[in-house]
Structures are given as C-alpha cells and as structure tokens.
Amino acid sequence: DIQMTQSPSSVSASVGDRVTITCRASQGISNWLAWYQQKPGKAPNLLIYDASSLQSGVPSRFSGSGSGTDFTLTISSLQPEDFATYYCQQTDSFPPTFGGGTKVEIK
C-alpha cells in the first residue's frame, strides 16, 4: 500500500494568515491526489482533486499543487470557517490511502 505522510500534524494560525500543508507519498502517484476538509462530528468534504483541481463550490482561497511524491494544500487567507482537520488521499491505486491529517487551530 502507498503510505501518505502529512506535515505538520497541527498548525496554529490567525484569521487572514496563509497556511500551507504538505503531503508526501511513499511512491510516485503522478497527480492522483485529493484533499479533504473535516470538521468535528462531520464527514469529510472534498476540496481539491487531481492535485490542483478545485471542487465545485469550494472557495478559491484553497489551492493545491505538486506531482509525483510531494504535494501542498494552501489556504491563501484563513477564514474562521477554515479551522478544521485536513486530509490528503492518494487516488492512484487501490487501496486508496489517507494521510494522518493536519489540524488547523486558532492562534
């Protein structure tokens, strides 16, 4: 199975800050990567697919980049509703696997 490693595991930030989260795959996955946001007690919500494509309805302050083994999710200007946990998922091969999550907390 492909292992997905996220960093940092948590980040403290203020409203308006730029936040970057990194995800590394244990082997090359081209651009087959998705990012999700999950709030406590809720199901994950797809933000980005194919590494950099914005899911319909997701604010443009979210962006994704990368290919091969290294990927980033950037929130350009953090909003109050963005405090949540973010997960990456490789969609290249079965079984799909997820990173351990990055919790974005209020500073």
Next chain:
Amino acid sequence: QVQLVQSGAEVRKPGASVKVSCKASGYTFKNYAAHWLRQAPGQRLEWMGWINAGNGNTKYSQKFQGRVTITRDRSASTAYMELRSLRSEDTAVYYCARDGGGSGSDLDYWGQGTLVAVSS
C-alpha cells in the same frame, strides 16, 4: 441535490455482525461507484472497499477481505456494507461516499456517518 443518507448508530457484541445502509438520491445511482470507509476515534480515514453500482462488481481492502461484504440494491438506490466477526477495534464511524467518476478515486459526496460500537 446529491445526498447520501446512512442508517443509524449500532451497538454490537464482539463476534456479531453489522449491516449499514446508504441511500442515494439526486443522481443516477447506477452511474457512480460507492465506497465504504471508516474512521476510528482519533485515527485517519481507512478505505474498506467499493462497489460498481451498475454491475455490482466489488473490490475490498485486503485488511477486510473475508469479513466485509458490500452490496447494492439498484431499485432502492441503496448500497450496503456488512462487517462480520466484530471486535472492539472495529468501533468506528463508518462512511459511504460516492466516487467522483473521474480517473482517480476521489470522493465527492459523503454520507453523514454511522457509529458502530463494539462492546461486551
């Protein structure tokens, strides 16, 4: 609008089985695969398997092979996940999710989750 509505919370004893349902609406059910995943407390999401809602073909994670069965009822637009021989480590929130339909297995809509608690 697309909705996936799962059945309610379940409590089971070790060794028992549980079957969770996921009713889809707002799209043509047979045109999209349905995935099942779980999330144990404080843990990362874990993929269990998926079903092609059109032809019923399934694929399972090796971790759950032999213990999980995913089925669907096209007439009811509903997918099901049955997990057998439950143990305490199976306590988790179980999710169904729709495959985005692209070349990768991104998941564009999710059910609300079903808590399954396994305790003696």
